[in-house]
Amino acid sequence: MSNSKIDIVSIVESKLKDKVQIQLGQLGNAAVNTSNGLHRDVVKVMLEADEKTAIVAITGLDLGANLGLLYHLRTSNAFITIRAEVPKDNPKIQTIVDLIPGAAFSELEVADLLGVVFEGNPSSGHFLLSEQWPEGIFPLRKDVKANEVKLNPPPPEGARTPEIGRQVKIIIGPQHPALLEPEKFAVTVDGEIVTKVEPRLGYVHRGIEKASESRTYLQDVYLVERICGICNACHAYGFVGTVEKILKTDVPPRAKYLRVVTLELNRLHSHLLTLGHAGLEIGYETLFQYFWRDREPIMDLIELTSGNRVYSSLMTVGGVRRDIRDTDIPRIKTTLEELRKKLPFYRQIYTNEASIKARMQNVGVLSRSDAIKLGMVGPVARASGYDIDVRKDEPYEAYGEIPFKEIVYTEGDTWARMNVRMDEVEESINIIDYALDHLPTGPFRIDAPRNVPIGEAVCRLEAPRGELFYYIKSNGTANPDRVKVRTPTFANLPSFLKTAIGESIADVPPNFVSLDPCFSCTDR
Amino acid sequence: MIDFTLIFRILVFPGFTFILLLTLFCDWVERKIEARIQNRVGPLVAGPAGILQPLADLIKLLTKEDIEPRDAKKTVFKIAPILAFAFMVFALCFVPIDGASVLSTTGFNGDLIVILTFSTIASFLLFLSGWASCNPYGTISSARVLTQFLGYDIPLFLFALTPAFIAGTLSIFKIASIQTIPFIILAPWAFVLFIITMQAELEKDPFDVPDAESELVGGLETEFTGAKLAFLHLTRDVQIVFGSALVVELFLGGPYGPVFFGLPAFWYTLWFVLKLLAVVVLTEYITTLFARLRIDQVLSANWKIVLPASILSLMLTVALVTWVYPLVVL
């Protein structure tokens, strides 16, 4: 790959040397400190140098007199953070949505939770918070006490006007069989064709980022784990991994392999869940039942290794909480072997079954360039031919030592996304097999220091749904100063909003489920 | 005396009560088969092997609170479900079950057309009930019901004409009784296509677009509660029994079969129920083994494949009846 040779840091340095400060090795490969307005120039330079430049997240910080903004950007081979600051009493900054369309949601979130005004971003209204949330109070600011916010009274329910004409607005959610989670999508249809999709997020917004600021690091591991019940091990690892980066501790090799096993078991059960759920969305209930039947042994394995069916709670700062018994390893391997034997049958269904092809092929097609521009991650990006997998790009834990294939399809439709997951199930089994065969001996945990020094760090990992991003800032006390989580669904959602337009209303559920949406992740 | 027999025939056997129980039984068979294919057990605790599950569902729905939404078109909303159910049961009354139909022992020429019309009216009433609930999901779902049954009614009628042509009559009673060789052997292509069309007409997978749960919540039933919902469910179930009964009468030789001893009516009923169950099992297999198609795919399948096939089938039948069958069988 020619792209991998781009040295984005020196390009930025050469072009904007006198205007920005570059701190190498901080918050990824480098942190670029900018003053007012210059963050756009840095983004422009990066976009010119590397077409794969995409936004990962925008972190808003309360720095006392100022509000800090961290633009986390990913290029083909580097991770760059741009710092900007705005005064608290006049928190205005230029938007970057016109440069990177994928930043739209991130900007809305910062605007809603921290009160930064992005000039040029056309959206208004609450993004995550309730409609009754009082004006001018921003929960992530330090002076806002979680319990003392008084909501406005609910507006009186107005008389509904009957919808007339061909354009009918269908509300999907908050309670809807296609969504396991409450989230609202107002879909306008003309006949059967979707003309507009308006999302309303925040139904599962529980304020976890704020809550983690008032709990200790140890408590936070369990709190962030409960961001999502499906990819819980990934969230726990994201937090623990970031704290370990601030502490600069290195976990023992056995712990690295055990973490890989836990994360891959998590991916296995999540992918089987989605593959089955997709069957439910296209009215293929038998497929759903079969997948979930074969998912149960994986749940048993999670219980075997961690003691709990859903929340493994295995990750802890300095390693893992429990070792795998040697006597359990054969059982894990036989269970996985049984699953492996069933895979050809499922793959054959997903690739050849006529009614699945009729419902999934050419549905929700996302081109490679759009996938890059909108900042897609995970299986959605890989199905569009955009080879991004944190396990390969920036190996963490033992992934650098374990051979595995990166699954990439080029069709970019729902069918390709499901097939990426189908193939990844097999890769996950291979990874677990390899990890168990090459399990190093030695301790599975070290005593990490309890006191976290002042510092900040970012951590990226490949959750089942894609790249999961954690940012933690510590202030030397027992509690973190700021915890920022950017979840894969948050990044992938724009794909659905873009591809649903112009397709049939019947294509909305399969297109939607092909993102493997997780709103408890998205809203936090 | 004759009056009492007629009343008994209408109300108990083979009329209303029998049809109702048969419907509930078929519902149970369907749920059990679906569950078994999906590696589950299915209803188990209500009665032996869960056989009373549909009855429990029915009683529960009948005793629940009945809510009328503020926006609903009240009269249609109230009447349409029960009327649809009534039309379906009425249509089944013309089908010979124990060797004779419920109302008249021999039927009349043209009753095949009458019962197909009744089932169309029932589908239309289902559409009306969805429309009257004034719910976006219900409205879209009932629009789909209308598009689908208008499309598939034509090929269904044409396929039903195939056995009628071979038998040379439009009386369902005569079509059934004339089959010394079941028409499934004489016209197997028509049987296969009739089953597929029936699947679409009954809105079962892969053609169940009107109640696509993932898009339309409860479909046209979304707003219905209590007794009205019970009647909507019953209408659907009776439709399935009706469709299967039609297949039995037109292609499988109706209720007729060997009589070993005693009353022929008993044996005829037995053969009818067994053949009916065979058809129900077959259609349920198809239902569980396919994903749901999209409405445009369902419609283009109709206009591009099923409708031309039905015309071809009719032409083939006419040719065979005129030139081939007289030489071979009849």
Added chain:
Amino acid sequence: MTNTTTWARVKSPWVLHFNSGACNGCDIEIVALLTPKYDVERFGVKLEPSPRHADVLLVTGCVTQQCAERLKRIYDQMPQPKFVVAIGACACSGGVFDGNYNVVGGVDKVIPVTAYIPGCPPRPEAILDGVVKLLNALNPPKQKKQKQLEPPKETKPVVSEPEVIVPSQEAKPVIEETKTNVKQ
């Protein structure tokens, strides 16, 4: 007649699942209940898409500000007799999220709850046990002892096993809000 009705109600509980701000853990366990290993259809349980069809409302997760009103409306849309089961620690009391700025608290802050099933998340067997216990509480022998309990407003969950409180079986007068359409 009452016996038959009770029998039918016990044997045919149709459930509606509403996530009022859960982390997916409990929700996935509820869906797992439908699948071959647990198969709740044995007990006649069916997951219904519309509140109009449901007898039992399964609520998971702490109630967030946006969901509170929605939850109440869904409860109002259900026909009598209806029961509410709070599944998981968050639904029982707010759990780990209690006190956050966007969280109202447990389900019983918004609607009356009939049974609590604690756990994070409760195992599918525990959910099954809770629902079956709730339904068996409807049976006539226990009905005689019933002291016309109103659905409790502020009962706190018992930690160890599902607690079942039988509400009045008499249908309450339909409140006006019941008549709004299932729109959203």
